[in-house]
Structures are given as C-alpha cells and as structure tokens.
Amino acid sequence: MIPYNKPFIIGKELEYIRQAVESGKISGDGKFSKLCQSLLEKRFGYGKVLLTSSCTDALEMCGILLNISEDDEVIMPSFTFVSTANAFILRGAKIVFADIRPDTLNIDESKIEALITPKTKALVIVHYAGVSCNMEKISAITEKHSIALVEDAALAIDSYYKGKALGSFGQLSTLSFHETKNIIAGEGGALIINDPQYFERAEIIREKGTNRAKLFRGEINKYEWVDIGSSYLPSEIIAAFLYAQLENMDTVIKKRISLWNLYFQKLKPLQELSVITLPILSEGSTMNGQLFYLLCNNEKDRNNLLDFLNQQKIKAVFHYLPLHLSPFYINKHDGRSLPVTESTSGRLIRLPLFYEMKDDEQNYIISKIFDFFNINH
Known part of the structure; x- marks a missing residue:
C-alpha cells in the first residue's frame, strides 16, 4: 500500500x-x-x-x-x-x-x-x-x-x-x-x-x-x-x-514542490478532457507543496475513484466535511446554504504526497488515475 x-x-x-x-x-x-x-x-x-x-x-x-x-x-x-x-x-x-x-x-x-x-x-x-x-x-x-x-x-x-x-x-x-x-x-x-x-x-x-x-x-x-x-x-x-x-526546511519543501509539480503536469491531460479539475494558485500566491488535490465532476465519480485507488493499494483520502452541516453545529448554523463548500467537499480527493515518495510510486498513482477514467496515459 x-x-x-x-x-x-x-x-x-x-x-x-x-x-x-x-x-x-x-x-x-x-x-x-x-x-x-x-x-x-x-x-x-x-x-x-x-x-x-x-x-x-x-x-x-x-x-x-x-x-x-x-x-x-x-x-x-x-x-x-x-x-x-x-x-x-x-x-x-x-x-x-x-x-x-x-x-x-x-x-x-x-x-x-x-x-x-x-x-x-x-x-x-x-x-x-x-x-x-x-x-x-x-x-x-x-x-x-x-x-x-x-x-x-x-x-x-x-x-x-x-x-x-x-x-x-x-x-x-x-x-x-x-x-x-x-x-x-x-x-x-x-x-x-x-x-x-x-x-x-x-x-x-x-x-x-x-x-x-x-x-x-x-x-x-x-x-x-x-x-x-x-x-x-x-x-x-x-x-x-x-x-x-x-x-532542513528548504530541502523538504523543494522536494514536495517537485512532487506537486509532477502531479500537476502529468494529470493536466485529464483536466483538458474535463474529467477532473486541478488546483489553482491565486494571484500573488506561492505554493509550498503541502498537499495535492483534484476535484472530480461529481460525488459519485469521487467515491468510485477513491474505491478504485484503494483496490490498487493507493491510500488517497478526502476532506473536509462541511462544518455547517456537522451533527454538532447544523442546528446552530443560521440555515444558509454554502454551495461551493458543499459541492467541493463531495468531489475532492487528496493524493499521497510525502517527502520520501519514490518516482515509481508517484508514476504508478498517476497511471492508475488514467486507468480509472479509461484514458491512455
């Protein structure tokens, strides 16, 4: 795994x-x-x-x-x-x-x-x-x-x-x-x-x-x-x-940014085919390689992709569940819908990303995402 x-x-x-x-x-x-x-x-x-x-x-x-x-x-x-x-x-x-x-x-x-x-x-x-x-x-x-x-x-x-x-x-x-x-x-x-x-x-x-x-x-x-x-x-x-x-902060973050960039570049064809959405940097902002996520088009695709990756021995995760809909706070919330939060929460996947990740591990993850969407890599 x-x-x-x-x-x-x-x-x-x-x-x-x-x-x-x-x-x-x-x-x-x-x-x-x-x-x-x-x-x-x-x-x-x-x-x-x-x-x-x-x-x-x-x-x-x-x-x-x-x-x-x-x-x-x-x-x-x-x-x-x-x-x-x-x-x-x-x-x-x-x-x-x-x-x-x-x-x-x-x-x-x-x-x-x-x-x-x-x-x-x-x-x-x-x-x-x-x-x-x-x-x-x-x-x-x-x-x-x-x-x-x-x-x-x-x-x-x-x-x-x-x-x-x-x-x-x-x-x-x-x-x-x-x-x-x-x-x-x-x-x-x-x-x-x-x-x-x-x-x-x-x-x-x-x-x-x-x-x-x-x-x-x-x-x-x-x-x-x-x-x-x-x-x-x-x-x-x-x-x-x-x-x-x-x-050793510089070394760690340089490596994580490199991993992040590889995910982004190699998964870009899937975004161009409109099957996923990749992260966006805001104007004036840098990126530290903390995490790499992608957004599926709907919650069903997200859940199926998570299940598929797990079957391929890849531990991908999702988060966050909207706090305004949580059991503790839903009755305290003022009732407003937060549509972007709710949509995002149901479609987001975080991919493995850690300092000691090997090239073959990352390439395997990328190839399996392409396999899931039945697109040649």
Whole structure:
C-alpha cells in the first residue's frame, strides 16, 4: 500500500533528542523550543513565536487572547478542520460560516462583509493547501470594520502572498507541525503574535495563567497565578525533533514542490478532457507543496475513484466535511446554504504526497488515475 503520508527523518532529529535528554531538561521552553521560535521569527518576519503542543492549542490561545465570549460572533470558512471552529466555540462564540471560492477553495472575500454585524469580534481565515487567501482585500475588510484577523496557517509554512510570509498578516496566526504537514514533530504547533499588545499575555496563558516565564528570565523573584490559561507548552523532545526539521526546511519543501509539480503536469491531460479539475494558485500566491488535490465532476465519480485507488493499494483520502452541516453545529448554523463548500467537499480527493515518495510510486498513482477514467496515459 502506498500511504497517504509517511513521517520521515531528514537531519539531526535523534541527535537533538539525545542532547535534550542529556541536558537534564525535557519539559517545555528549553533550549530547543527557543531555537525553533527564533528561527521562525527571523526567517519569516513574525513578531513573536511561541511553540505549542498543537495548532489546535495555538488556536485556543487566540480565542483567549481576543477575549472571545458569549454573544461574540466569529466569521470563518466552513471548509476547514474542526479545530478552527472549536477554539472559539470553547469561548462561547457563535460561528458564522462563510462560503469558499471555487478556484482556490479559500474563504470567498466577496462574501465576508455581508456577514459582519456589531457582534463580529474576529475573522479567521484558512490558507487551504498552503495557497494564500486574498490578503489585500481581507486585511482591508478587517481594518475597515475594526475586527481582529486570525490566520489559520496550519498548511502554509513557507508560503507567501506578494512576497510576505503567510502567518505575518493577522494580529494572531497559527502553524501546525502535525505528522501530515511539511515540517513535522508528530504533534506540535506554534502561535504567531504579530501585534505587540498580546506578547505578554500570550506567555501567561501558555504557562497555565502564571507569570512563570518572567521568573525564569529573572524579572521577578516569584511567580503567581495572574490570568486564565492552560498547559500549552510542548516538551523539549518535540522541540528537538522539530528544530532538526526546520534546519532542513528548504530541502523538504523543494522536494514536495517537485512532487506537486509532477502531479500537476502529468494529470493536466485529464483536466483538458474535463474529467477532473486541478488546483489553482491565486494571484500573488506561492505554493509550498503541502498537499495535492483534484476535484472530480461529481460525488459519485469521487467515491468510485477513491474505491478504485484503494483496490490498487493507493491510500488517497478526502476532506473536509462541511462544518455547517456537522451533527454538532447544523442546528446552530443560521440555515444558509454554502454551495461551493458543499459541492467541493463531495468531489475532492487528496493524493499521497510525502517527502520520501519514490518516482515509481508517484508514476504508478498517476497511471492508475488514467486507468480509472479509461484514458491512455
């Protein structure tokens, strides 16, 4: 079976884990956490980076930092992973789901303003497949209406919009280092804080609501419980593994982009025959090779293709199920149809793409897709 994803070691992951253990400290915020944070800040121009146990944790911290509470409304796409919404549901917010664009599958910026009310506290955007939303128009909307902008950049490390790194536009942003992402640590994430007003409180929330970070820096002689918070720090084991991955980011992403490009070029004849639709890059956006998807013409074709690929020992997958139609939220949703989201969800397939993928594996997958459509390759 060709897996959808495969974790990998590329550098000094095991050596750095050994160093962390031998240092006598493997709880959070040690040497490797600080190295990861510094590398991300310097490379991408982020204001401040704090490693977290997951991107989900980072999103939950966003909800706390923005003082999201009952009666607040948060706008976001329905076409996203449940963590994007859960983080704000946990604060009592009402989620107002927006439809997506049919080309990039990102939030449709032309639909946002109609959803803004006096109760709107934040707009959360998702850069699907590492391809940027229209940041010029989105930033203008949030500034005009004085609402917070949060970037869920879980899929978007080392992707850019007009030369500026994704994750650097929002007041708050998040990254994921889950094993399915470009740069991995098993689990793991990061909170990016671009608005200095949130720097100090973010540290406190991440340390269970205490000012312990100040104690470790020698700024106070004892730490106290000063705010709400939780334990959002990853261990030094995770950070050590992650630092080795970050050191090799250019190599990893170059390889993934190469794999992405090969899929695109070799499957293009099927798009020209109108049996599938391939990904589209938005104007001004780069692509980081995070994932490769295709859209079938209808849900029946999609399901049959998935079954066929599985029979050929190829693990392809689909996602996302629309959050506004989920069992948990369907009765809380305002009843609007989100036609692009609903259509896309039923037609999308994600193909295997991982760092150690071999040429013959990828060519086999491509040939089987042609076989399914009974088209000579």
